[in-house]
Amino acid sequence: MEIIHLCGLVQDQGFLVGGLSNLEGDQWSKHRKILNPAFHQDKLKNMLPAFYQSCNEMISKWEEMVSKEGYSELDVWPYIVNMTRDVISRAAFGSSYEEGRGIFQLLEDLTSLTIKVFQSVYIPGWRFLPTKTNRELKMKHKDIKESLREMIKRREKAIKAGEESNEDLLDILVESNIREMEAKHKGMSIEDVIEECKLFYFAGQETTSVLLVWTMVLLARYPDWQTKARDEVLHVLGDRKPDADGLNRLKVVTMILYEVLRLYPAVVSLARSIPKEIKLGNLLLPAGTEVLLPILQIHHDKDHWGDDAHEFRPERFAEGVSKATKSQVTFLPFGWGPRICIGQNFAMMEAKMAMAMILQRFWFELSPSYAHSPCTMITLRPQHGAQIILHKLGSN
Numbered sequence: 510m511e512i513i514h515l516c517g518l519v520q521d522q523g524f525l526v527g528g529l530s531n532l533e534g535d536q537w538s539k540h541r542k543i544l545n546p547a548f549h550q551d552k553l554k555n556m557l558p559a560f561y562q563s564c565n566e567m568i569s570k571w572e573e574m575v576s577k578e579g580y581s582e583l584d585v586w587p588y589i590v591n592m593t594r595d596v597i598s599r600a601a602f603g604s605s606y607e608e609g610r611g612i613f614q615l616l617e618d619l620t621s622l623t624i625k626v627f628q629s630v631y632i633p634g635w636r637f638l639p640t641k642t643n644r645e646l647k648m649k650h651k652d653i654k655e656s657l658r659e660m661i662k663r664r665e666k667a668i669k670a671g672e673e674s675n676e677d678l679l680d681i682l683v684e685s686n687i688r689e690m691e692a693k694h695k696g697m698s699i700e701d702v703i704e705e706c707k708l709f710y711f712a713g714q715e716t717t718s719v720l721l722v723w724t725m726v727l728l729a730r731y732p733d734w735q736t737k738a739r740d741e742v743l744h745v746l747g748d749r750k751p752d753a754d755g756l757n758r759l760k761v762v763t764m765i766l767y768e769v770l771r772l773y774p775a776v777v778s779l780a781r782s783i784p785k786e787i788k789l790g791n792l793l794l795p796a797g798t799e800v801l802l803p804i805l806q807i808h809h810d811k812d813h814w815g816d817d818a819h820e821f822r823p824e825r826f827a828e829g830v831s832k833a834t835k836s837q838v839t840f841l842p843f844g845w846g847p848r849i850c851i852g853q854n855f856a857m858m859e860a861k862m863a864m865a866m867i868l869q870r871f872w873f874e875l876s877p878s879y880a881h882s883p884c885t886m887i888t889l890r891p892q893h894g895a896q897i898i899l900h901k902l903g904s905n
């Protein structure tokens with residue numbers, strides 16, 4: 510089976526998600542080959558300072574808020590969104606971070622406009638009409654492309670002049686683009702690079718912020734697990750800055766993150782198209798059939814996960830994913846097969862860093878004003894935010 514795209518409706522808008530997730534066949538494997546090295550464990554280690562800096566900025570703000578009374582009530586969702594955006598801006602654009610943030614702001618506006626379009630009645634062809642929203646969408650898209658093009662050109666110039674590489678995602682792509690110029694069809698075109706940069710924002714930021722916000726909500730709802738996670742963090746890391754080795758040793762935190770990904774997968778379903786006739790169990794699917802993989806339903810299926818499928822029970826992952834799933838493909842928050850999420854290690858590392866730093870400094874509970882309402886707006890988000898009462902660790 511082949512992937513159609515990360516999120517069916519998004520592609521219909523044609524603006525948000527491009528790059529790898531929309532490609533097929535040779536084009537896809539060429540891009541994937543170029544991008545894979547950027548996500549290797551050793552490269553991820555180099556990105557840890559960027560993760561730390563962004564998490565630290567968020568936590569410093571929270572520390573200031575709790576400093577007076579020892580506690581503070583806040584909606585953590587916008588802070589987390591901002592932090593994950595910051596992480597991907599630093600990791601993707603390194604030295605051009607400020608400029609990258611500007612582009613991400615434009616992409617955020619584009620996402621909001623696209624959600625607005627999703628929430629209206631769908632009329633085929635409507636997107637071609639010069640309505641106010643459609644005109645705005647087109648303009649934002651043009652601005653994003655122009656800003657990225659400028660940034661890419663400047664990087665190209667610097668690399669050709671022999672300046673040292675920033676080792677960020679953008680440099681990896683730009684170097685590939687230079688190779689494309691030198692030997693046709695070996696790398697990516699400038700348009701390809703633009704599309705991949707847009708994809709990093711969408712695939713890397715939206716999803717990770719969703720994972721973190723549900724983790725905070727569930728740990729606030731289940732204080733026993735919050736204590737277990739904090740005990741582990743303090744045992745492994747003390748109050749030290751988290752390093753790669755320490756983060757890799759956080760077993761309970763990993764179990765919790767997996768259980769959150771099971772109950773609240775950021776991507777609730779995947780679409781696949783069938784290129785040629787195939788027999789699937791008792792079904793004969795003709796070529797051209799589109800199949801929907803309902804990740805959310807699979808993750809909640811009692812036949813596979815047991816009667817407690819709807820409950821938060823991180824202990825089911827105590828002996829890893831394959832034991833929890835009895836080696837069946839029933840846990841697929843990052844997809845499955847060759848198209849599996851390229852950024853899953855990046856996301857897990859970032860989530861562990863953020864959770865470790867939060868648990869080192871605060872304990873937290875749900876505010877009475879929190880209304881639980883997961884809703885799919887491209888990803889599975891908390892519709893009314895995540896109102897949490899943060900307490901300085903050590904205070905009652």
Ligand code: HEM
Binds near residue numbers: 847
């Ligand atoms: C909790 C965080 C994340 C979740 C839940 C997630 C989920 C997914 C899913 C479900 C897919 C589709 C896989 C398939 O079709 O089988 C995907 C693809 C992808 N993700 Fe992620 N993702 C996350 C974080 C990231 C990050 C941090 C990045 C990059 C920095 C990223 C980049 C991508 C890319 C480029 C693809 C397309 C891969 C391809 O088509 O070859 N993701 N992701």
